Amino acid sequence: MPNMGSSSRKRPVQRMNSARRQLEIVNAAFDCIAASGHLSLSTTELAYKVGISQPAIFRHFRSKQQLHRAILEEANLRVIDELKLLIGRSEMWSDPINLLQDVIFQMGASFERSPGVWLTLICQRSIAAEAELPMVEASGRGNKCAISQLTYTLERLFSAARDKKQVSDLLKPQDISNIMLSILFGMGQLWLNDERSFDLQQRLGVALEGVLAGYQFLPDQPRSRMQISAIA
Template sequence: MGSSSRKRPVQRMNSARRQLEIVNAAFDCIAVSGHLSLSTTELAYKVGISQPAIFRHFRSKQQLHRAILEEANLRVIDELKLLISRSEMWSDPANLIQDVVAQMGGSFERSPGVWLTLICQRSIAAEAEMPADEHDGRSHKCAISQLTYTLERLFTAAKDKGQVDDHLDPHDVSNIILSILFGMGQIWLNSERNFDLQHRLDIALKGVLAGYHFLPDQPSGAIPISAIA
């Protein structure tokens, strides 16, 4: 009896390790397919187990999807927290915004499956007409909302310091930056990664941070617009 009880923690640890292997394999599949519709047969082959074995670790495909979403969110949140945890960096919020976007762009390059999972999560929430952070009832674990909130705070701080154009709205800008990150990342993947994602993101971000205004002799809805350096 004592011997059996001693083995249980090891079994649980092995199960947790196997669950993580399955989730990592799922990220690889998502990076290739671009969506969350996973083939459990392909997943099992990647991990080196039988298809029924997947459901010994996850009771259903829905539970597997939840595990994938949660792991994707936690990984990006951990990277974000590590970057912004150094308080001295907040003395230059405009530069920290660039650091955040560069870090997230690098994360997209290293783990595209993780980011595509977040993009899918955002799309699912949009289809359900609810914020991405409310879709699964775990708002504190939503990387999209955490990233949006961080960028908003940073942009507000940059405005207070006079580092960016005063007419730009922090909430709008944070959503624009996220859309650029998601959109540019998907273009990078669709083009078989044949351009420098970090460089493209840097150029786009500088344009956003520069701000814009309509030429004085044109109505508010007219084009072109001119950048404020």
């Protein structure tokens, strides 16, 4: 009887160690994705990075599809957690257009810290297809889809900015959300392709200011025409 009790007490520790090792493998996968800039994972390289044998990976994940599923789920959960912390400060909603910019800046900082996570999110449809994982459409209400959550958050913020007359009533929140996400993803990938040689936060700031300045014109306000002169 004592031996049986001792054995049963060890099992939770073994499960905990397995969970820790799974997370190490997923973290190593994010590093590999960030380094290569694409999603084709070599389990040999992954095992070397973690310091285990290649067969050991499949003691923790039954298949490459299950590994891809774990990578995708972890990427989504991490960004959702960051987003919840940021928008959970209710006092910031008094200035929604400023909070909207803050969300993009903070997500850009997250991209800098964890580019592998963001590359995974950007290409999550292809990963989901390989892992046979159904994707949640960008309705904003999927509980494990970070892009959906981010899209929905930006739409809500722009709607609030419209209600406060910070932007034109005729602008569609969904359009602005898509533009903002395109800037974030496009600028992040350009930053990686350019070997991280420029200040991502500064570039995001310039791009967002330009977009928001353009959309702060009301339709009935006259716009001054830019004088264009030809240089002979």
